[in-house]
Amino acid sequence: MNNDAILKVDGLKTYFNTDDGIVKAVDGVSFELRKGETLGIVGESGSGKSVTNLSLMKLIPSPPGKIMEGTAILDGKIDILKMNEAQMRELRGNKIAMIFQDPMTSLNPFLRISTQMIETVILHKKMSKKDALKKAIEMLDLVGIPNPEKRVFDYPHQFSGGMRQRVMIAMALSCDPEILIADEPTSALDVTIQAQILELIQALSKRLGTAVIMITHDLGVVAGMCDYVVVMYAGRLVERGTNDEIFDDPKHPYTQGLIKSVPRLDKPDVGRLFSIEGQPPNVIDLPECCPFHPRCNKAMDKCRTTTPAVTILENNREVRCFLYEGEK
Amino acid sequence: MSKYILRRALGLIPTMFIIVTICFFFIRLAPGGPFSSEKKIDPQILKNIEAKYHLDEPLVVQYVRYLGNVVRGDLGPSYKYKDYDVNFYIGKSLPKSLLLGSLALFFAVIMGMGAGMLSSLRQNTWVDYLSMSVAVIGISVPLFVIGPVFMYIFAIKLDILPTSGWIDEQGLKALIIPVFSLSLAYFATVARLSRASFLEALRSDYVRTARAKGLKASVIMFKHVLKGASLPVVSYLGPAFSGIITGSIVIEQIFRIPGLGRHFVQSAFNRDYTMIMGTVIVYSLILVLMNFLVDVIYGYLDPRISYK
Numbered sequence: 001m002n003n004d005a006i007l008k009v010d011g012l013k014t015y016f017n018t019d020d021g022i023v024k025a026v027d028g029v030s031f032e033l034r035k036g037e038t039l040g041i042v043g044e045s046g047s048g049k050s051v052t053n054l055s056l057m058k059l060i061p062s063p064p065g066k067i068m069e070g071t072a073i074l075d076g077k078i079d080i081l082k083m084n085e086a087q088m089r090e091l092r093g094n095k096i097a098m099i100f101q102d103p104m105t106s107l108n109p110f111l112r113i114s115t116q117m118i119e120t121v122i123l124h125k126k127m128s129k130k131d132a133l134k135k136a137i138e139m140l141d142l143v144g145i146p147n148p149e150k151r152v153f154d155y156p157h158q159f160s161g162g163m164r165q166r167v168m169i170a171m172a173l174s175c176d177p178e179i180l181i182a183d184e185p186t187s188a189l190d191v192t193i194q195a196q197i198l199e200l201i202q203a204l205s206k207r208l209g210t211a212v213i214m215i216t217h218d219l220g221v222v223a224g225m226c227d228y229v230v231v232m233y234a235g236r237l238v239e240r241g242t243n244d245e246i247f248d249d250p251k252h253p254y255t256q257g258l259i260k261s262v263p264r265l266d267k268p269d270v271g272r273l274f275s276i277e278g279q280p281p282n283v284i285d286l287p288e289c290c291p292f293h294p295r296c297n298k299a300m301d302k303c304r305t306t307t308p309a310v311t312i313l314e315n316n317r318e319v320r321c322f323l324y325e326g327e328k
Numbered sequence: 329m330s331k332y333i334l335r336r337a338l339g340l341i342p343t344m345f346i347i348v349t350i351c352f353f354f355i356r357l358a359p360g361g362p363f364s365s366e367k368k369i370d371p372q373i374l375k376n377i378e379a380k381y382h383l384d385e386p387l388v389v390q391y392v393r394y395l396g397n398v399v400r401g402d403l404g405p406s407y408k409y410k411d412y413d414v415n416f417y418i419g420k421s422l423p424k425s426l427l428l429g430s431l432a433l434f435f436a437v438i439m440g441m442g443a444g445m446l447s448s449l450r451q452n453t454w455v456d457y458l459s460m461s462v463a464v465i466g467i468s469v470p471l472f473v474i475g476p477v478f479m480y481i482f483a484i485k486l487d488i489l490p491t492s493g494w495i496d497e498q499g500l501k502a503l504i505i506p507v508f509s510l511s512l513a514y515f516a517t518v519a520r521l522s523r524a525s526f527l528e529a530l531r532s533d534y535v536r537t538a539r540a541k542g543l544k545a546s547v548i549m550f551k552h553v554l555k556g557a558s559l560p561v562v563s564y565l566g567p568a569f570s571g572i573i574t575g576s577i578v579i580e581q582i583f584r585i586p587g588l589g590r591h592f593v594q595s596a597f598n599r600d601y602t603m604i605m606g607t608v609i610v611y612s613l614i615l616v617l618m619n620f621l622v623d624v625i626y627g628y629l630d631p632r633i634s635y636k
Contacts, residue, residue, distance in 0.1 A: 003536070017558040059536065060542060076399075089542045092542035093540060093543075094542055097540070097541075100537065102533060105532065105533035105534060106534055106537045107537065109534070109630075109631070110554075110629070110630065111551070119547075123542060125542070168537075
């Protein structure tokens, strides 16, 4: 495939050892991320999208969590998953930065914004305290915080939710990371603020050339800003393609169901909104099968006994479904 | 903030007034008085004594007179020890109790928070189990058992520390066993409290953010975790300090320390009204002052609390 991928994840498996058995939270996920590109990872709660990205940062609580196998090659050179803790610290916040779902709790309530912002820059860019503060103010200005030279000395509780997420974005981008992982960055925000934050992420990533991995369960977010889309279900990748491919011609029955479940204002009213019946499976000791088969309207006998492999279609599209086996 | 401090400080006055009032009338409900003894005293002599101490006046008059004296800082004469007044005895014994209590609390907080931190970092390992077991022992075993056991081990069996006495006769060595015994229960509580709050802070989203920024574990612990995790311990400090000062009564008895605790207990048996009042005032003053101090410190530690 393309050689200009800045991150190439292959066969990532992250399991959690619990009292009830082994939870295969991520079970063989592969994707690529190119410079300046935005990749969307969609899936329901528990589909493994957050764990995938925490694995890339090696921030899985361990024990019980463990990265079992897989590679994640950064810049075509180094495998993140083989790095030790000291090397990972060099990487975190510097080459790969992360913003989280709830900006209300993701900032330390006891420390001033200035303290929290400059420590990253001082650590990774070896700047002086004074320069780091200047950089922090510059970044706050960039994310649209009014009066940044004053507000930088405020505490998190003095900001609104949307403003706090802006601060998180400013903090994450202050070391010019190559990759920004945004883990449901708008799920905890008001709808009007959501759009602003997404636009901000998009505009800044374009301007700074940062590649973005956008984790979300909101297909609207994906449709609006992602170049590529990975759909996950029960810890596995079920489909991967470009934005247009996924939305115009979804292949996997799960993706088709997801897209049909989105309320559309631009299409004529078709009555009751579609929903996928049933619940996602428990990923503890999942037997050999397609995990989606109980909810699939195209399920065959084979789906109940065999796990489908990934089929690669034209234009490097990937789908994990027996319906497309043998196609290319 | 300074306005708040002033208002809180003024608020201490009515609190103390209520304590003094309740105490003044309650101790007079107890049967007997400072001059009742098994030996029959001549009624005329008793009358003279009571007149000398104004005990023959109506209670309300006595109360007003006492209140006036207290406001002027005079706690009155002791009814039992006739050579000196209550101020003298408290002035002589309180510093000893304060030194003992402060040292014990200091060790309890430093060691307790250290143990809590280690336990939370090594949760469910032998380090965690060991320090929490020590904590359970510290909480469950009463002082009057711990004191003699330490005394037996270190003073009698190993013979490296004095059994009892105060600095003036034994030197600083005299402090070791009493301070250590007194601090054990508080160490235990601080350890358990801080373990829980460290664990909570370590699992918080903001610590995840700090880790995602590439900070070292030690920086995360001391810069991001410590401040928030110390809040429950700080709020425990107020009651703990007054508890440790009053709790030193037992220790003072066991180790022959001439502290305030002895007067507190003795005066109650003696119906030594003024001495009871004096010690109660001192103890409650320590309690309300500590709580006040803790609230102020809290405001500095947690920026979300704004005092108006």
